[in-house]
Amino acid sequence: MALAGLSCSATDGAAFAPPRTEGAFGRDNSLPCAGTFPKASAMTPDWYRVQNVAEVPSPSLLVYPDRVAENVRRMIAVAGGAARLRPHMKTHKMPDLIRLQLGLGITKFKCATIAETEMTAGAGAPDALLAYQPVGPNVGRLLALAQKFPATKFSAVADDADAIRALGKAFGTAGRTLDLYLDVDMGMHRTGVAPGPKAVELYRLITQTPGLRAAGLHCYDGHNHVTDLAARTAQCEREWATVEVLRAELRVAGLPVPNVVAGGTPTFPVHAKRADVECSPGTCVLWDFGYGTMLPDLDFLPAAILLTRVISKPGENRLCLDLGHKAVAAENPHPRVKFLNLIGAEAVMQSEEHLVVETVRAGEFNVGDALYGIPRHICPTVALHSFVTTVNGAGQAGARWKVTARERQLTV
Numbered sequence: 001m002a003l004a005g006l007s008c009s010a011t012d013g014a015a016f017a018p019p020r021t022e023g024a025f026g027r028d029n030s031l032p033c034a035g036t037f038p039k040a041s042a043m044t045p046d047w048y049r050v051q052n053v054a055e056v057p058s059p060s061l062l063v064y065p066d067r068v069a070e071n072v073r074r075m076i077a078v079a080g081g082a083a084r085l086r087p088h089m090k091t092h093k094m095p096d097l098i099r100l101q102l103g104l105g106i107t108k109f110k111c112a113t114i115a116e117t118e119m120t121a122g123a124g125a126p127d128a129l130l131a132y133q134p135v136g137p138n139v140g141r142l143l144a145l146a147q148k149f150p151a152t153k154f155s156a157v158a159d160d161a162d163a164i165r166a167l168g169k170a171f172g173t174a175g176r177t178l179d180l181y182l183d184v185d186m187g188m189h190r191t192g193v194a195p196g197p198k199a200v201e202l203y204r205l206i207t208q209t210p211g212l213r214a215a216g217l218h219c220y221d222g223h224n225h226v227t228d229l230a231a232r233t234a235q236c237e238r239e240w241a242t243v244e245v246l247r248a249e250l251r252v253a254g255l256p257v258p259n260v261v262a263g264g265t266p267t268f269p270v271h272a273k274r275a276d277v278e279c280s281p282g283t284c285v286l287w288d289f290g291y292g293t294m295l296p297d298l299d300f301l302p303a304a305i306l307l308t309r310v311i312s313k314p315g316e317n318r319l320c321l322d323l324g325h326k327a328v329a330a331e332n333p334h335p336r337v338k339f340l341n342l343i344g345a346e347a348v349m350q351s352e353e354h355l356v357v358e359t360v361r362a363g364e365f366n367v368g369d370a371l372y373g374i375p376r377h378i379c380p381t382v383a384l385h386s387f388v389t390t391v392n393g394a395g396q397a398g399a400r401w402k403v404t405a406r407e408r409q410l411t412v
Contacts, residue, residue: 037070048305048372051395058309059327063388067303072104075284079272082106088282089116091379093405095123110280114141116405121149130156133163139170144412155179157218159193172211179215180206186239188223195246216259221267229297236270288378289338306373310365317362324353329380337373
């Protein structure tokens with residue numbers, strides 16, 4: 001059965017031809033036809049192996065588009081429909097993946113940088129939210145995007161009166177109107193304003209500022225990493241109660257609240273049960289072993305794998321791999337990668353281009369042998385690679401997808 005809106009090269013379960021990227025914003029909409037996958041815990045043990053691995057350099061990041069498509073379908077199922085989703089682009093930063101999501105019915109996206117926002121519009125997305133308060137030159141850059149991509153609806157977030165006025169002045173002077181969300185601090189204390197009188201005051205300022213239109217509330221609770229779903233839900237509901245109070249206060253004051261964008265990946269299943277919010281998970285689309293371990297209730301498939309090779313055998317039980325800090329995110333303690341064909345290997349040393357592991361199985365591997373691993377944190381790992389290599393359902397590595405928005409600036 002072909003997926004609605006997709007151009008498929010094969011029937012379910014068969015090999016597909018990965019889409020070819022044509023520059024930063026290629027227009028090839030050929031996408032994989034993926035069937036229904038089993039639960040992540042019941043996957044074929046060697047699903048990740050690349051049949052033509054000798055043609056793929058290492059270190060490389062491999063992406064499996066049929067598994068990506070399955071993850072997107074699972075996201076849609078959890079949300080109760082594609083219209084309920086505003087997935088985050090920071091995880092993958094790839095226009096090809098945006099087009100895959102568009103083909104599955106998702107039309108709204110969330111971004112962390114101007115470059116991600118430009119990439120999203122360039123890939124054909126009709127709605128892009130910059131969930132990062134624009135300041136300094138980024139105010140003009142966002143306006144430039146609105147002028148360059150008239151078919152895309154742009155919005156942003158703010159939590160500061162001066163920033164609100166600056167955005168209003170820039171867009172108003174240009175004869176445009178920007179949809180602006182109030183960024184609400186849900187307890188993470190990173191950005192946003194806590195629910196209360198100041199939040200009402202700032203929201204009123206948005207409604208009164210020429211060049212702006214109050215879009216609603218942006219509520220990110222990225223600090224909630226509780227493993228137990230019941231405890232995670234309880235914390236989420238306690239914090240959400242303050243948002244409901246704020247929303248009620250705004251309505252009593254006669255201030256419109258058209259929309260609420262809520263949560264990230266950990267609280268996705270909680271916010272998905274609310275009928276009147278948009279959910280913005282990010283990691284789900286590629287998945288990683290960090291969230292896979294921390295959030296066992298979320299059943300998504302690993303769809304991005306690091307390919308590395310043995311480059312030296314410096315001791316009886318040691319292997320040195322070409323997987324340094326510049327190929328896998330290093331902000332977490334070891335293990336930073338979970339090897340699928342070398343279970344139990346222990347990292348003992350890592351530098352810019354090297355990772356040394358200890359394992360009693362070292363004798364089974366020769367210099368040049370390939371290892372496959374799931375990163376602990378996929379989002380910053382993707383940003384270390386200028387492209388990913390796609391692997392189809394038959395295990396054949398093919399087209400490269402450009403990681404366009406790893407750049408800080410594209411054209412504006």
